[in-house]
Amino acid sequence: MSLPYLASLALFSIGLYCILVKRDLFKVIYGICLMEFSINLFLVSLGFVTGGEVPISPTGTIVVDPLPQAMVLTAIVIEFATTVFLISVAIRLFKQYEDTDISKMRRLRG
Amino acid sequence: MSLIMRTVSRVLIPFIFVYAIWLILTGHTSPGGAFAGGVTVSLAIALSYVSFGVPLTKERFRYSTVHVGRILGMLGFLVIGATAMVLGKGFLGNFLPKIGGHFTMAGVIIVLSLCIGILVGCEFSLLLYYLFGGEEG
Amino acid sequence: MDLLMGFLFIVIIASAIAAVELKDLLAAALALGACGFFIGVVFFLMMAPDLAIVQFVVETLTLFVLVIAITRTHRRSARSEPVRIRAVLGVIVICIFLLFSFFVIPLMTEFGSPDQRVSQHYIDRGIEETGSENLVTSVLLDYRAYDTLGEIIVLFVSVLAVSLILREKPKGGG
Numbered sequence: 001m002s003l004p005y006l007a008s009l010a011l012f013s014i015g016l017y018c019i020l021v022k023r024d025l026f027k028v029i030y031g032i033c034l035m036e037f038s039i040n041l042f043l044v045s046l047g048f049v050t051g052g053e054v055p056i057s058p059t060g061t062i063v064v065d066p067l068p069q070a071m072v073l074t075a076i077v078i079e080f081a082t083t084v085f086l087i088s089v090a091i092r093l094f095k096q097y098e099d100t101d102i103s104k105m106r107r108l109r110g
Numbered sequence: 111m112s113l114i115m116r117t118v119s120r121v122l123i124p125f126i127f128v129y130a131i132w133l134i135l136t137g138h139t140s141p142g143g144a145f146a147g148g149v150t151v152s153l154a155i156a157l158s159y160v161s162f163g164v165p166l167t168k169e170r171f172r173y174s175t176v177h178v179g180r181i182l183g184m185l186g187f188l189v190i191g192a193t194a195m196v197l198g199k200g201f202l203g204n205f206l207p208k209i210g211g212h213f214t215m216a217g218v219i220i221v222l223s224l225c226i227g228i229l230v231g232c233e234f235s236l237l238l239y240y241l242f243g244g245e246e247g
Numbered sequence: 248m249d250l251l252m253g254f255l256f257i258v259i260i261a262s263a264i265a266a267v268e269l270k271d272l273l274a275a276a277l278a279l280g281a282c283g284f285f286i287g288v289v290f291f292l293m294m295a296p297d298l299a300i301v302q303f304v305v306e307t308l309t310l311f312v313l314v315i316a317i318t319r320t321h322r323r324s325a326r327s328e329p330v331r332i333r334a335v336l337g338v339i340v341i342c343i344f345l346l347f348s349f350f351v352i353p354l355m356t357e358f359g360s361p362d363q364r365v366s367q368h369y370i371d372r373g374i375e376e377t378g379s380e381n382l383v384t385s386v387l388l389d390y391r392a393y394d395t396l397g398e399i400i401v402l403f404v405s406v407l408a409v410s411l412i413l414r415e416k417p418k419g420g421g
Contacts, residue, residue: 072298
């Protein structure tokens, strides 16, 4: 049963829909956050072993894979930093255009 | 904020710092680790911003202190890596004594996680500092 | 276990849809935070307590930063409706994506029985080689410390970029 794969797929689709359709900058940031959640969930569920132990001083032989967990641990922190970067860009654009609607930002069009 | 909030956070913030230090220093034997500890430090500073207001917090956790901590964390990480390279272990190798089994001594891992904890805490505190609208001060 | 996880996934997807569709930006931020916290619970059920702690803490801080930013931009709700052409385009792109993924998912390893060729070494010899009982920390700070170095460089640079963007009085034309 690959329920977590399907769940992360659905979450990724929701985030993609949010980025493509919504016009508010904060909604776009929420969509990026949702896609990050789905990727983290997908990577962690790739390393899960049925009936496995926590990888902290294991006693048995069946242990959950520690490698994706370490990678996702770094990814979560980086995602927070990039999210704050996007938020600061949104604040800066609001100061310039008095709005966070993407279609109002005329000067962005090339 | 209100008096209740200020009183509660005056009691709570030192305990949050203690919890963060515990998370950083026991990351090699229990769940937690340097990243969680560092983010917890910045959560304490966020609570201070909400309850004590922006000017008082900016006076208590100065820009220069946070900046120096951030650079110290980065430099410590790099210097330890280079020291391992000088001692012939490869960059970021584990050159301090280490014991496996039930009584563990993780060698260089504790020092590295201390550096990362300081670095992450200072980085995110600096993010909060800029987000609350701060020039030099 | 399976039933609990299925229930959690239903809650996660419902709160994600709420975060996308709610008009009020603060309420949508709260829905996003709920989604993140439930994902932390799923991490805990998948035997990753380190990740659960980090996810909880980071999600709290993200929610804090989002609320500060939304109150600073003085506009609480997204009032504009999506343009119909963009919506149709989005649905088409998502359909292509889903079609692609339904062909890929049967090719992946079954959930719960991964291929552990690299990690078997870490699990067998990790505690003796690094002295760290927590294998996640031993991977993070000993076997793959280069990744951590790259990560803290990314943190450093992103804080630098935020400090450049959020200056109070921009010099020059801006």
